Amino acid sequence: MRIMYLTWGEVPRLSSVYGGQxxxxxxxxxxxxxxxxxxxxxxxxxxxxxMLREKWRYRKQLSAIRDRIGxxxxxxxxxxxxxxGVHPKPSQLPFFYAGQHGFLAREIRKRKPDVMQCRxxxxxxxxxxxxxxxxxxxxxVFDARSLxxxxxxxxxxxxxxGPDFQxxxxxxxxxxxxxxxxxxxxxxxxxxxxxLGARRTALAYLNVSVDGIVDAQISDNSRLDAAKPxxxxxxxxxxNSWHNPMNLWKVFASxxxxxxxxxxxxxxxxxxxxxxDSLRTNGFENLIPAVTFTSxxxxxxxxxxxxxxxxxxxxxxxPANHFEESMxxxxxxxxxxxxxxxxxxxxxxxxxxxxxxxxxxxxxxxxYDPQQLxxxxxxxxxxxMARDRLRISRKARSDxxxxxxxxxxxxxxxxxxxxxxxxxISGR
Numbered sequence: 001m002r003i004m005y006l007t008w009g010e011v012p013r014l015s016s017v018y019g020g021q022x023x024x025x026x027x028x029x030x031x032x033x034x035x036x037x038x039x040x041x042x043x044x045x046x047x048x049x050x051m052l053r054e055k056w057r058y059r060k061q062l063s064a065i066r067d068r069i070g071x072x073x074x075x076x077x078x079x080x081x082x083x084x085g086v087h088p089k090p091s092q093l094p095f096f097y098a099g100q101h102g103f104l105a106r107e108i109r110k111r112k113p114d115v116m117q118c119r120x121x122x123x124x125x126x127x128x129x130x131x132x133x134x135x136x137x138x139x140x141v142f143d144a145r146s147l148x149x150x151x152x153x154x155x156x157x158x159x160x161x162g163p164d165f166q167x168x169x170x171x172x173x174x175x176x177x178x179x180x181x182x183x184x185x186x187x188x189x190x191x192x193x194x195x196l197g198a199r200r201t202a203l204a205y206l207n208v209s210v211d212g213i214v215d216a217q218i219s220d221n222s223r224l225d226a227a228k229p230x231x232x233x234x235x236x237x238x239x240n241s242w243h244n245p246m247n248l249w250k251v252f253a254s255x256x257x258x259x260x261x262x263x264x265x266x267x268x269x270x271x272x273x274x275x276x277d278s279l280r281t282n283g284f285e286n287l288i289p290a291v292t293f294t295s296x297x298x299x300x301x302x303x304x305x306x307x308x309x310x311x312x313x314x315x316x317x318x319p320a321n322h323f324e325e326s327m328x329x330x331x332x333x334x335x336x337x338x339x340x341x342x343x344x345x346x347x348x349x350x351x352x353x354x355x356x357x358x359x360x361x362x363x364x365x366x367x368y369d370p371q372q373l374x375x376x377x378x379x380x381x382x383x384x385m386a387r388d389r390l391r392i393s394r395k396a397r398s399d400x401x402x403x404x405x406x407x408x409x410x411x412x413x414x415x416x417x418x419x420x421x422x423x424x425i426s427g428r
Contacts, residue, residue: 004113008043008123009086014064020299028406039073046078086120087152090167115413117141121148132424142179150327186354189330206337207402217307218343218389227261232309234267235335247315249284254373264291310386312339316349329353340396343389364392
């Protein structure tokens with residue numbers, strides 16, 4: 001089997017979610033005995049965050065990817081578009097695709113993929129257009145990662161009742177109906193795609209590097225015995241983002257009330273001084289001695305830091321309306337996979353349906369209402385689960401291991417039915 005992994009609009013990085021969820025997956029495919037070749041093709045904006053922040057040093061990221069999967073297996077394409085990532089308005093798509101169909105067709109003729117796994121709506125739409133235009137017979141896997149049309153509404157890219165949203169919903173329907181497989185990161189997302197008429201769906205959990213996980217550290221209950229448990233939060237944290245600092249301060253304050261010795265470990269690249277100011281200005285100054293801020297240069301380093309915690313939290317944000325509640329119901333979040341793989345039972349905002357369902361079904365967490373917060377029973381239950389971290393970790397490592405996820409995908413790819421000959425009409 002020959003697999004091509006396509007990204008379009010994202011900035012390639014090894015030291016980021018892109019590295020963990022794209023580059024490392026390609027490397028895992030390459031290790032699989034039934035995969036003859038696995039390659040990565042990445043189209044990314046000419047002007048992007050790496051260029052603006054790191055300038056010439058960004059090239060080290062591309063070199064690191066080539067070292068990881070082989071230069072012959074990594075092809076990049078600069079595209080003349082603004083740095084909007086995977087949230088282009090439909091009117092911008094011609095700039096994302098102009099002249100690119102021929103480029104991708106040449107790569108396909110060269111690599112002869114049996115399957116093209118497409119990370120994002122933008123990449124999937126391009127792969128389907130190229131297949132229809134040139135008569136190729138590769139299977140297309142729509143690897144959505146999130147509900148992009150709805151996500152862009154929440155981030156303010158477009159409105160939920162405007163033409164941009166409606167146009168992307170038309171394209172989404174066509175992609176789900178035409179792609180040979182649509183993967184979802186959570187059960188609620190998979191059920192959502194099924195309801196929208198997807199040809200075939202599969203659950204494909206997010207990936208975590210599990211090589212550095214140490215059972216002896218996971219089994220350490222010394223902090224629990226001393227009534228000084230460490231609660232971990234990792235990831236971005238800022239006002240008007242997916243993860244609002246106030247939500248984290250509130251739930252930790254509630255936990256701290258029932259367990260005064262608790263500590264909060266915040267692993268984030270967000271501005272630490274601004275977060276300290278947020279604690280002070282929002283009435284949580286008393287918590288500052290219990291909060292430690294740090295950061296990690298890579299997902300593997302995040303996992304190492306999580307070894308020093310006993311519990312975890314996914315505080316998210318408060319949905320402002322039914323639209324945002326529906327979007328939140330599909331949320332799983334990479335941090336969920338990281339927490340679970342290190343065996344950290346999770347305090348999860350009940351609106352995060354994918355993460356909530358996983359934690360509750362595996363006896364690995366407590367769901368809470370961000371308006372009511374925690375009872376003493378919630379805290380006691382979570383502390384009890386924290387003494388069973390090894391069980392939680394071993395199950396999660398099976399679910400989120402990069403190699404095991406890649407093996408599951410290869411098995412699914414092998415059993416995909418031959419493609420239909422229907423014409424793909426994207427709706428643009």
